[in-house]
Amino acid sequence: MARAPVRRALGPRERLLDHQAGTAFDRLDMTGNEAARTLPAGLVCHRLLAPESRLERLDELACRELVVDGSAVERIGDGVRVDYRLSARACHRLKALPAGLRAGIVDLGDCLALETLPPGLSPAFLDLGGCTALERLPDDLALRGGRLNLRDCALIEALPARGRVAQLDIAGCGRIDRVPEGFRVTSWIDVAGSGLTALPAHLAGIGLRWRGVPVDARIAFRPHELGIAEILGERNAERRRVMLERFGFEAFMAAAEAELLDADRDPGGERKLLRVILENDEPLVCVSVACPSTGRRYFLRVPPHVATCRQAVAWTAGFDDPADYAPLVET
Numbered sequence: 001m002a003r004a005p006v007r008r009a010l011g012p013r014e015r016l017l018d019h020q021a022g023t024a025f026d027r028l029d030m031t032g033n034e035a036a037r038t039l040p041a042g043l044v045c046h047r048l049l050a051p052e053s054r055l056e057r058l059d060e061l062a063c064r065e066l067v068v069d070g071s072a073v074e075r076i077g078d079g080v081r082v083d084y085r086l087s088a089r090a091c092h093r094l095k096a097l098p099a100g101l102r103a104g105i106v107d108l109g110d111c112l113a114l115e116t117l118p119p120g121l122s123p124a125f126l127d128l129g130g131c132t133a134l135e136r137l138p139d140d141l142a143l144r145g146g147r148l149n150l151r152d153c154a155l156i157e158a159l160p161a162r163g164r165v166a167q168l169d170i171a172g173c174g175r176i177d178r179v180p181e182g183f184r185v186t187s188w189i190d191v192a193g194s195g196l197t198a199l200p201a202h203l204a205g206i207g208l209r210w211r212g213v214p215v216d217a218r219i220a221f222r223p224h225e226l227g228i229a230e231i232l233g234e235r236n237a238e239r240r241r242v243m244l245e246r247f248g249f250e251a252f253m254a255a256a257e258a259e260l261l262d263a264d265r266d267p268g269g270e271r272k273l274l275r276v277i278l279e280n281d282e283p284l285v286c287v288s289v290a291c292p293s294t295g296r297r298y299f300l301r302v303p304p305h306v307a308t309c310r311q312a313v314a315w316t317a318g319f320d321d322p323a324d325y326a327p328l329v330e331t
Helices: 018-022 217-221 228-233 237-247 249-255 309-316
Strands: 006-009 024-029 043-049 057-067 075-087 105-107 125-127 147-149 163-169 183-190 207-210 213-215 259-266 269-276 284-290 297-302
Touching (some): 228 249, 249 269, 269 309
Parallel strands (some): 183 207
Antiparallel strands (some): 284 297
């Protein structure tokens, strides 16, 4: 007679006892647990859920799915085997992962202390977005055709020499300036803020994105070719916002003959509040200011309800009420 699956939920103050390590759990839920710092060695669990828990280390564990998002975990040791999915998103103390990790889905987004990845990593989906301390990818990283997310991993300088993914996100990776010939992308690549200046020939025909918004090569790499009428005529609001960002607010305001809403002066010189009406979207309102130290002029987008230059500048500094904004020196 088959044994019924063992499911257990630990309360916030409960610990799993050592003698329970021999139990094969179908599901062990430790969400928000504050008592356990580790788990008994040799634990076997189909699905282990420990998000927002106080677990600090895992040394010997076998499971199909391990979820420790937002936990205090610092180390997942070499004795841990995860067969299907490891999710450790926003584990800000995590520094070590098991060598030879074979999980098909690995989500390490926003693991701020993670500086290196283990050898033998071979996922289909690998999310490293926001891992700002990560400096490089393993030489033997074997990607299995899904997605690689490196968004805002600003220290990473290079992609693997070989590999194949459907989707690649290198937005905010300013040091990545090439995609190796042996690295293939079959669906789309997000290039916003990366070092790429054009798509390599071996990626011709794939989709381009700019922080999630589908764009074409002109928007991504040659924004100077865009025209004012084209930008104003773009019906998709998200795509038009990217076009505006790439074209430049200052150039757009000048070419579109923006309406002057307000003008005054500060220590940097003249300030102007300008508006352009956009179809199917809120108006584009920008304040033009100059740096008192360098004289360089900046165009800053502000909410459409802003009516004065002073209110606009206060909003950019985080003040809803202009009366609360009184800087001694503006630089």
